[in-house]
Amino acid sequence: MIYEVSNLAIIIFLFIVGLVLGLSFYFARKTKSASSYYAAGGKIHWGVNGIAFAGDYLSAASFLGICGMIAFSGYDGFLYSIGYLAGWVVALFLVAEPLKKLGKYTFTDALDSRFNSKAIKLAASISTLIVSVFYLIPQMVGAGDLVVPLLGLPHWMGVVIVGSIVILIVATAGMTSTTYVQFIKGGLLVFFSTILTIYILNNGLSLHPNKDYHQFDQVEAVVTNDTVVTINDASYTMGNTVVADQKVFVKLEKDGYGLWYKLTEMNGRTLLTESLSTTDLANGEKLFNGAPKSEKKFFQVGHLSKIIVDGVEVDSTGPVGPFEFLRLIENSEVVRFSKSFFYDGEDKVTIWSQNPTSGADVMKPGLKFKLSKKSGATFWNKMNFLSLMLALFLGTSALPHILIRYYTVSSPRAARKSTIVAIAAIGFFYILTLYMGLGAMIGGVLDVESSNMSGPLLAKSIGIGLFSIISAIAFATVLGTVSGLIVASSGAIAHDFIDQYLQLNMTDKAKVKAGKFAAIGVGFFAILLGILFKGMNVSFLVGLAFAVAASANLPAILFLLFWKKTTAKGIASSIFVGIVSSIGIILFSPSMYEKYGLFAKDAPIPLDNPGIISIPLAVITLVIVSLLTQKDNSTKNFN
Amino acid sequence: MLHEPSAEIGTDKAAPKKAKLGVIMFVIYTIVYAGFVVIGLTVPEIMGLPLIGEQNIAIVYGFGLIVLAIIMGFIYNYFCTKYEDKLNNN
Numbered sequence: 001m002i003y004e005v006s007n008l009a010i011i012i013f014l015f016i017v018g019l020v021l022g023l024s025f026y027f028a029r030k031t032k033s034a035s036s037y038y039a040a041g042g043k044i045h046w047g048v049n050g051i052a053f054a055g056d057y058l059s060a061a062s063f064l065g066i067c068g069m070i071a072f073s074g075y076d077g078f079l080y081s082i083g084y085l086a087g088w089v090v091a092l093f094l095v096a097e098p099l100k101k102l103g104k105y106t107f108t109d110a111l112d113s114r115f116n117s118k119a120i121k122l123a124a125s126i127s128t129l130i131v132s133v134f135y136l137i138p139q140m141v142g143a144g145d146l147v148v149p150l151l152g153l154p155h156w157m158g159v160v161i162v163g164s165i166v167i168l169i170v171a172t173a174g175m176t177s178t179t180y181v182q183f184i185k186g187g188l189l190v191f192f193s194t195i196l197t198i199y200i201l202n203n204g205l206s207l208h209p210n211k212d213y214h215q216f217d218q219v220e221a222v223v224t225n226d227t228v229v230t231i232n233d234a235s236y237t238m239g240n241t242v243v244a245d246q247k248v249f250v251k252l253e254k255d256g257y258g259l260w261y262k263l264t265e266m267n268g269r270t271l272l273t274e275s276l277s278t279t280d281l282a283n284g285e286k287l288f289n290g291a292p293k294s295e296k297k298f299f300q301v302g303h304l305s306k307i308i309v310d311g312v313e314v315d316s317t318g319p320v321g322p323f324e325f326l327r328l329i330e331n332s333e334v335v336r337f338s339k340s341f342f343y344d345g346e347d348k349v350t351i352w353s354q355n356p357t358s359g360a361d362v363m364k365p366g367l368k369f370k371l372s373k374k375s376g377a378t379f380w381n382k383m384n385f386l387s388l389m390l391a392l393f394l395g396t397s398a399l400p401h402i403l404i405r406y407y408t409v410s411s412p413r414a415a416r417k418s419t420i421v422a423i424a425a426i427g428f429f430y431i432l433t434l435y436m437g438l439g440a441m442i443g444g445v446l447d448v449e450s451s452n453m454s455g456p457l458l459a460k461s462i463g464i465g466l467f468s469i470i471s472a473i474a475f476a477t478v479l480g481t482v483s484g485l486i487v488a489s490s491g492a493i494a495h496d497f498i499d500q501y502l503q504l505n506m507t508d509k510a511k512v513k514a515g516k517f518a519a520i521g522v523g524f525f526a527i528l529l530g531i532l533f534k535g536m537n538v539s540f541l542v543g544l545a546f547a548v549a550a551s552a553n554l555p556a557i558l559f560l561l562f563w564k565k566t567t568a569k570g571i572a573s574s575i576f577v578g579i580v581s582s583i584g585i586i587l588f589s590p591s592m593y594e595k596y597g598l599f600a601k602d603a604p605i606p607l608d609n610p611g612i613i614s615i616p617l618a619v620i621t622l623v624i625v626s627l628l629t630q631k632d633n634s635t636k637n638f639n
Numbered sequence: 640m641l642h643e644p645s646a647e648i649g650t651d652k653a654a655p656k657k658a659k660l661g662v663i664m665f666v667i668y669t670i671v672y673a674g675f676v677v678i679g680l681t682v683p684e685i686m687g688l689p690l691i692g693e694q695n696i697a698i699v700y701g702f703g704l705i706v707l708a709i710i711m712g713f714i715y716n717y718f719c720t721k722y723e724d725k726l727n728n729n
Contacts, residue, residue, distance in 0.1 A: 075697055082675070082701050089668045089708050093661035093715065097654075327693050364686040364697040371683035382680050389676045393669075412651065416719060420712040427705045562662075 009150055012468035016476050017165065020181050044179050046414035050421025052179045055186025056401060057084070057426055059135075059481035062433065063189060063474055064142045065539025067458075068451030070437020071302065072336065074362035076369050077437055079385075080539050081430035083392025087546075088426065090554075091397035092419045097412035098561050099403065107403040107488075108496040111556055117568030118501060123575035125496035127552040128400040130579055132489040133525065134548050135399065136482060138541035140530020143478040145452040145538075149460070150471045156531045162475070163527035166482045167520050182480040188473050190425055193432045196455075196470065197322075199462055200439035205307050205328055206316035209444025210461055214299045216354065217274040219252065221263065231272065242349075244342035249275070249351060251344065257290035257297070262353040275353040276301065276337065276448055282346035300457065302446040305356050306333035322435070329438055332359040336367075336441070337448050352448040362441070380606040388543055391611030395546025398553035401484040404491065452538050482526065486519045493518035536595065543609055544586055551578035551614035555622050563626075570626030578618035585610035653722035660722075664715055671707060675700050 044052070062084065069077030102110040108124035140159045147158030169181075220232040231238060231252070239251030239258060248263035250272055261272035276298065279287040289297035307314050308331040317328060337352040361367060369385040370377040396402060440446060440454035445461045447453050456474060460467035494514035499506055506514060533541065552575050559566040559574075586592060589608050590600035607613070678686060678696070686697040
């Protein structure tokens with residue numbers, strides 16, 4: 001997509017990034033001890049910590065990823081909102097207070113508090129590092145996506161900018177600045193998302209999203225024996241016909257440009273309807289709708305094709321209430337854009353074709369996750385849905401950067417209260433995601449190449465000022481979350497591994513120094529991964545991070561808290577099995593096969609989310625190994 | 640070497656009662672959440688049926704899960720604080 005860059009956007013962006021950096025340097029002067037670096041001295045107020053929790057949690061995945069997924073797949077994106085919030089119930093009712101009592105700086109401390117086991121220290125530090133890196137990937141991808149329209153820079157530069165700023169923040173300030181950055185950002189994100197939602201409701205539904213919206217072309221076609229033989233318009237020249245994903249695509253040339261059309265039956269007529277496409281030519285050049293990028297032939301999409309109010313078709317509705325908005329979309333018809341790809345000779349074509357979808361289907365699960373027999377759901381489709389819902393439910397309370405926030409408050413009571421503040425703020429925000437996602441879906445703002453930008457681009461359609469603020473907040477969101485993750489990772493390397501596992505007996509000052517060096521190393525690694533994973537939906541990627549966290553960490557945490565027969569070897573082996581099985585399944589999943597440039601259907605494991613296999617596997621391992629090593633526990637004295 | 644927590648925490652006599660309440664509330668929420676997942680897996684078509692105020696089951700149940708988490712959080716905090724005040728002050 002080609003974006004015009006605005007000076008106002010750049011100024012607001014620089015202001016917010018400057019504010020974040022200023023705040024970090026201010027708190028950096030106060031960070032002297034390891035306790036202050038890793039846990040903000042345990043002195044953060046529970047209210048501030050609660051909103052900072054929301055700031056940590058409402059990462060790129062929530063604002064960019066969920067809104068994007070709702071905008072492209074309707075209610076299925078909202079499943080992430082439901083699952084992400086439900087995960088907090090596990091955190092509040094089971095994990096928050098006991099974990100606060102057990103730990104000092106990191107999740108590894110808590111797990112190891114009863115055992116003093118080298119195996120746990122090693123397993124938990126590796127797991128913290130891997131989960132953090134998995135969670136870092138989507139944040140970096142989101143950052144790259146953001147700077148494209150905001151600053152007119154290429155994706156990789158966004159990733160490098162975020163990586164560099166965060167390394168600077170974390171290497172100077174640690175958890176105190178991260179907390180305050182998250183507090184401010186979390187508050188701003190919820191506030192401006194509310195404004196965006198009010199705007200969407202005030203605008204209501206319209207068949208014409210905006211005055212510049214593209215008018216889609218359609219051409220009558222004559223089909224004989226399932227082959228397009230002629231078109232009833234002499235201004236076009238017919239090119240190749242290709243079948244992909246059970247759809248027929250025909251290339252038509254006009255004025256020297258080759259565009260792809262989809263064969264469609266509509267009201268008894270056979271039509272070729274205009275699609276968007278990118279073509280990777282054999283010579284390395286890339287065409288957008290048949291032309292080089294600079295010719296700006298690519299455009300934003302997303303509209304309603306039918307609006308029904310009280311049984312009557314209308315062009316627009318005017319302002320609507322929050323429940324009326326949902327009901328009206330359910331009664332309408334939305335044009336979504338479905339992605340396919342195929343080879344035309346040696347050229348690789350990616351196509352987004354119009355897919356009119358009934359509002360009733362948009363407002364219930366099934367567009368992304370095939371569930372009903374009617375949609376051809378297979379056993380593995382259903383397992384994917386179950387796996388995702390399980391991973392989201394169990395993943396939250398196993399995320400290292402969320403867990404370390406329990407050590408920034410003074411008491412278990414404060415930990416509990418801050419969790420409740422977080423649930424209220426996050427729950428409210430997640431309800432807004434449905435409106436923002438649907439608003440983007442019908443607002444003519446979607447960039448088919450990146451679902452992640454749906455929310456910010458919706459704001460852009462309202463005004464460049466709001467777009468700049470929302471994008472800058474989203475960027476700060478990424479900065480804050482990445483900072484938290486890097487603090488967690490550096491804690492895993494410097495505190496858990498070097499200090500506790502290797503027992504190098506470092507001074508307090510040396511621990512902070514080691515943490516900062518570790519932060520720099522993880523930061524560079526995150527930059528690299530952010531560039532490699534460009535183009536994937538960030539919420540999908542976070543779903544994977546949740547699955548790894550839920551598999552590696554949660555069985556260990558819950559069994560430690562609630563099963564007295566748990567042993568150190570049981571915990572360590574469960575963590576290793578959780579990591580290896582979840583990552584193994586991800587690497588051989590259909591989505592990763594697509595990422596490798598192969599066909600998704602060739603993937604040996606038909607699951608996209610590993611939770612349904614890897615979580616039970618980790619649990620079984622923990623139980624069996626613990627039962628086999630009971631004599632280890634008999635030598636220890638438990639309270 | 641056992642770790643000390645990040646701030647001084649006295650003995651919490653209310654801890655067992657709070658843990659029990661936490662487990663009960665977790666089980667209740669898990670049952671409601673599982674109900675949503677089971678409907679999605681077994682009878683997904685009913686998700687589109689209207690339930691309250693012309694909103695379908697998917698919307699009512701989905702919003703309901705979010706609102707329920709918030710309400711249960713407040714209830715849990717109310718009782719935990721009550722237990723702490725009663726048991727730790729005596």
